Amino acid sequence: MTHTPSAPPANSLIGPVALKPGLDWSALDHVDTWVFDLDNTLYAAGSRLFDQVHRRMTAFIMTAFDLDRDAALTLQRDYFRAHGSTLRGLMVHHGLNPHDYLDYVHDIDVSVLEPAPVVGAAIDRLPGRKLVFTAGSTAHADRILTRMGLADRFDGIFDIVAADFVPKPAPAVYDLFCKVHGVDGARAVLFEDSARNLEPAAALGMRTVWINTGEPFSQLGSKGSHIDWVSPDLAVWLEAYMAHLDTVGRAG
């Protein structure tokens, strides 16, 4: 039995996955490049893995500037708000060596993540190239993807070094990403837990999937027409899309 709602009402739910009015799964038929944010997207926010990174950032600032925890957290937050990332603020205001910082903040325990064979099989079934677009380092991405059993599933990683340390959502970074990897925005989709990071992607014609983790940071910039799908978790979205591919008899 096939059932495809032709005109879903606003924020209609297809299972737990919400869809923009007027859109259906066929909006992905032309997509040949699948782009994934890493932190809190490829791995679930519930793992609290990023909390470890966040704590390492605070510790780095405490040591570097001889600050107590509250003062370090304030600086961390202020730089994040003003520059899109704490790292960028540290580079702009203090000439920080970004590599030292990245090595320090990514020295975390990835064993809290579980292997994700179902997600891996679904990613394999997506037709086309798969790329990681992350504000972390390639080494950080490799450790996480290896732990989850996803390391061989991606055709490339565009990390913060490749972005010349300019974080999303600066539009220039999306242009650079597309140029470096030969991505046609009109044939790509971006998965992101940070809603505001989807806006420049949509402006380039990308389809967008917002992974709404429920965290305040995730929800910044979530108002507007730049979000096509909303899902609480990447695995949930992939499960729904795989069910659609099964329905239409597409091997992927």
Ligand SMILES: [Mg+2]
């Ligand atoms: Mg993220």
